[in-house]
Amino acid sequence: MTDIRFDIVNNGFEIPVVAPWKIKNGTADDRICSNPSYPSYAGVCAFRFVGDPTGTTAKLVQVIPVSTAVQYRKNAAVMFYWKHRALDEPEIDGTKVILTALYSDGTLPTKRTFRLDNVASQASYTEDQTFVYLASSKLSSIKIEFRFNSAVGSMLFDDFELAYNATANTRDAGVLPLPAAAK
16 A cells, blocks of 8 residues: 545635635635735645634635545554644634544544644744544545634635555554664
């Protein structure tokens, strides 16, 4: 089995935010292009969440179908990489990145939540990643969800990548050997 890179439609928001992306409870949240105050990481556009003083949680979601012809390895990892940047306030709280693996055989979804709390306003983008271990070899889709619940500030997201890592050490790989004694 080899590593696989999954296709995220409009992963850099260079075209308008339309299906398969869904924005929920977004008021001023949308892509922003060619704006020197809110620059992109790659290309000319990024997605911008804007703080909402009413406390509403805005969501950006995409479900990525995967090939069911592939035999995925149980306990292998699906990795998600993204770039983010906080602006307009000294610090922003209330952001989550949620990665969920969905299966075709009735196995309950596996989910990983990555919290972005106390994110300081930045001069450039930060790259982050999270992963989810597969609970079944019958992977059918991957759901990427961003939740933004800050009353203030802006958070930019750009340049997403999603990959199946068949060769990574997994939970079923056993205990690692002890390091050799120093000489």
